[in-house]
Amino acid sequence: MSQTDETPVLNRVVTAAEVTDFLRGRVGRMIGLTPDEVDPAAPLASIGVDSVHAMELVAELEEWLGTHVPDHLAWSYPTIALISEQLASAESLA
Amino acid sequence: MQHENIFGSTREYAQTIGDQNAIVFLPDGPGSAVRTELSYAELDLRSRRLASWLQEHRTAGDRVLLLYPPGAAFVTAFFGCLYAGMIPVPAPLPAGDGKGKVDRLRTIVTAAGCSVLFTDHANLADLQEQLAELIDTDILCAATDADDLGDADSWREPVIRPETLALLQFTSGSTSEPRGVMVSHGSLWHNLNLIKQTFGLPTGAKVASWLPHYHDMGLIGGSLSSIFLGGTLSLMSPMSFLRDPYRWLDLIASEGIDISPAPNFAYDLCVRRIKPAQVEQLDLSRWRHALNGAEPVDPATLKRFELHFAAAGLKPETIRPCYGMAEVGLLVTGTDENRRPKPVRVDAADIERRRFTPTDDMAAGRELISSGPVPTGFDLRIVDPDSRTPLEDGRIGEIWLAGPSVALGYWGKPDESAAVFDAYTADDEGPYLRTGDLGVCHDGDLYITGRIKELIIVNGRNIYPQDLERRLGLLHPALAEGASAAFGVPGDGAERIIVVQEIRTAGAAAPTELQQLADLVKSELSAYAGSPVANVCFVKRGGVLRTTSGKVRRTSMRELFVTDGLQPHFEDLEPSIKKLHRATNPLEALAGAGV
Numbered sequence: 001m002s003q004t005d006e007t008p009v010l011n012r013v014v015t016a017a018e019v020t021d022f023l024r025g026r027v028g029r030m031i032g033l034t035p036d037e038v039d040p041a042a043p044l045a046s047i048g049v050d051s052v053h054a055m056e057l058v059a060e061l062e063e064w065l066g067t068h069v070p071d072h073l074a075w076s077y078p079t080i081a082l083i084s085e086q087l088a089s090a091e092s093l094a
Numbered sequence: 095m096q097h098e099n100i101f102g103s104t105r106e107y108a109q110t111i112g113d114q115n116a117i118v119f120l121p122d123g124p125g126s127a128v129r130t131e132l133s134y135a136e137l138d139l140r141s142r143r144l145a146s147w148l149q150e151h152r153t154a155g156d157r158v159l160l161l162y163p164p165g166a167a168f169v170t171a172f173f174g175c176l177y178a179g180m181i182p183v184p185a186p187l188p189a190g191d192g193k194g195k196v197d198r199l200r201t202i203v204t205a206a207g208c209s210v211l212f213t214d215h216a217n218l219a220d221l222q223e224q225l226a227e228l229i230d231t232d233i234l235c236a237a238t239d240a241d242d243l244g245d246a247d248s249w250r251e252p253v254i255r256p257e258t259l260a261l262l263q264f265t266s267g268s269t270s271e272p273r274g275v276m277v278s279h280g281s282l283w284h285n286l287n288l289i290k291q292t293f294g295l296p297t298g299a300k301v302a303s304w305l306p307h308y309h310d311m312g313l314i315g316g317s318l319s320s321i322f323l324g325g326t327l328s329l330m331s332p333m334s335f336l337r338d339p340y341r342w343l344d345l346i347a348s349e350g351i352d353i354s355p356a357p358n359f360a361y362d363l364c365v366r367r368i369k370p371a372q373v374e375q376l377d378l379s380r381w382r383h384a385l386n387g388a389e390p391v392d393p394a395t396l397k398r399f400e401l402h403f404a405a406a407g408l409k410p411e412t413i414r415p416c417y418g419m420a421e422v423g424l425l426v427t428g429t430d431e432n433r434r435p436k437p438v439r440v441d442a443a444d445i446e447r448r449r450f451t452p453t454d455d456m457a458a459g460r461e462l463i464s465s466g467p468v469p470t471g472f473d474l475r476i477v478d479p480d481s482r483t484p485l486e487d488g489r490i491g492e493i494w495l496a497g498p499s500v501a502l503g504y505w506g507k508p509d510e511s512a513a514v515f516d517a518y519t520a521d522d523e524g525p526y527l528r529t530g531d532l533g534v535c536h537d538g539d540l541y542i543t544g545r546i547k548e549l550i551i552v553n554g555r556n557i558y559p560q561d562l563e564r565r566l567g568l569l570h571p572a573l574a575e576g577a578s579a580a581f582g583v584p585g586d587g588a589e590r591i592i593v594v595q596e597i598r599t600a601g602a603a604a605p606t607e608l609q610q611l612a613d614l615v616k617s618e619l620s621a622y623a624g625s626p627v628a629n630v631c632f633v634k635r636g637g638v639l640r641t642t643s644g645k646v647r648r649t650s651m652r653e654l655f656v657t658d659g660l661q662p663h664f665e666d667l668e669p670s671i672k673k674l675h676r677a678t679n680p681l682e683a684l685a686g687a688g689v
Contacts, residue, residue, distance in 0.1 A: 032669035045620030
């Protein structure tokens with residue numbers, strides 16, 4: 001795929017904890033668990049999030065953050081914890 | 095028309111409609127790719143150039159591996175092979191980690207005996223590096239997208255007969271059992287005609303596709319159908335669709351697309367992701383053929399889609415369930431212009447016992463939807479798969495097919511080809527193709543009721559259980575000792591993968607140890623399969639059933655699982671699977687489970 005996907009530049013500051021809460025809610029709804037039951041350290045695919053759902057997460061993150069999020073975020077950072085960490089540090093990396 | 099193959103018809107279009115676009119590839123989004131257009135004359139010219147280069151280096155009948163990102167370059171390379179009289183082998187660009195990537199590349203290179211690899215400049219160096227790790231390979235690698243290979247004037251027209259191979263269609267990225275369907279020019283031509291007739295497609299039809307270009311539905315149902323009809327093909331990348339499904343329907347609306355195929359999951363995704371305000375901006379009234387195939391068709395999906403997009407002017411008769419497989423090119427049957435898919439409510443428990451019992455009982459009933467009329471392009475028989483006795487209408491059995499669309503067999507696999515492509519009924523009629531699918535002819539229509547082959551289909555993608563089982567044994571010593579079985583079961587809208595693994599100490603081990611092992615299996619197998627493997631059962635030794643010759647009985651294991659007869663020591667299941675398959679009332683569970 002395109003190599004132009006860089007770490008996104010966020011136009012709002014989010015903490016890893018906020019991203020984690022957001023994602024646990026969204027993933028929980030997708031797979032039928034409460035947010036508390038979603039393990040942020042589990043690989044997303046291992047809890048039933050397929051590539052179709054992963055792209056849905058990317059789109060939902062974009063809408064929530066108001067910025068471009070790369071296609072491959074959920075592959076490059078395959079757990080909620082890793083995605084959260086990456087997005088929270090995005091500003092300092094940009 | 096004098097020609098009877100896609101090469102001849104493309105040559106003719108280059109003369110008659112040379113300036114018309116054969117392909118328009120649309121960018122993913124702002125700034126991420128360039129819109130490219132390719133006319134029939136350009137397609138012809140570039141194909142002749144590539145063909146002359148191939149003819150200079152290789153001989154007719156050689157296999158050419160095509161590894162491309164989505165786009166027009168793939169289609170040009172495909173036709174370059176046909177123009178050279180060589181056999182294109184489309185495959186996905188290998189993804190994932192280094193080792194897995196090389197394995198997949200090795201598998202297909204070896205299985206098809208490819209002596210040329212075509213790709214684009216962006217991927218050439220990486221692929222060459224990986225190929226260098228494969229021993230005993232003498233493969234010419236070239237990037238074709240710069241259009242600087244070959245000289246059109248030195249091209250020699252190939253000799254193409256009906257039995258000449260047109261392509262090898264690999265139906266999955268399986269590393270343990272790669273099977274390349276040998277599609278001849280004659281069978282491809284017949285199937286393209288069948289697609290045209292079934293749906294009443296006009297010459298010059300407008301076709302749109304976001305499907306993977308190497309997938310049979312993307313290749314034959316998208317690219318080749320469009321070029322066969324002298325139409326213009328609007329291509330999008332699969333990722334572009336998944337990211338924003340609105341783009342697909344917007345393309346259909348704005349370009350006035352006649353026909354666009356997709357697997358069942360895509361229609362659900364559109365309903366889930368496209369908001370009512372967006373629906374109002376769409377005009378889908380000109381869309382005539384929303385083909386739904388490549389995985390089981392869920393009647394509930396059709397209803398949701400019809401309802402959700404009614405405001406966009408979508409006509410109910412646009413939605414057309416289809417049935418097909420790579421072994422016949424693509425299409426077996428599809429819902430034609432003059433009929434609606436016919437739902438029938440049948441007894442859910444009886445379906446599992448292969449009995450077709452129409453019922454009015456909403457609680458015990460399950461709705462099936464017809465895939466189209468009993469096809470006229472084939473001699474179709476419903477056959478008892480064990481006794482090989484043909485069954486009358488209204489009985490469920492394996493679908494057997496004969497006819498000019500049927501492919502020649504699997505490349506380099508004479509035994510498997512004979513078993514699948516050369517079957518005879520108990521009264522010695524044949525040869526027939528055994529589809530491995532269960533179905534019933536009812537009231538003139540074909541209904542698919544299940545599957546006896548052990549293939550798993552997730553979001554239109556084929557996954558072979560053998561690959562998962564082999565991988566499982568390598569993950570941990572405790573998993574290497576016992577047998578395992580992988581199979582698919584109906585989930586909430588999509589098929590889900592279940593693995594059952596024997597563990598010697600399953601009864602004695604602490605639950606936390608088993609959970610850790612299950613977590614390992616889920617993470618590693620999901621990454622390996624590229625699809626979620628989120629359901630794991632551990633059973634005691636002997637819990638995985640086998641035949642007397644030691645082959646794993648996956649279908650029986652699947653039956654045990656869905657009837658709650660598995661009795662595992664430990665199971666870790668997704669909520670949706672628990673709900674569907676662990677409900678207290680088994681009839682309720684079956685009623686909810688679309689096959």
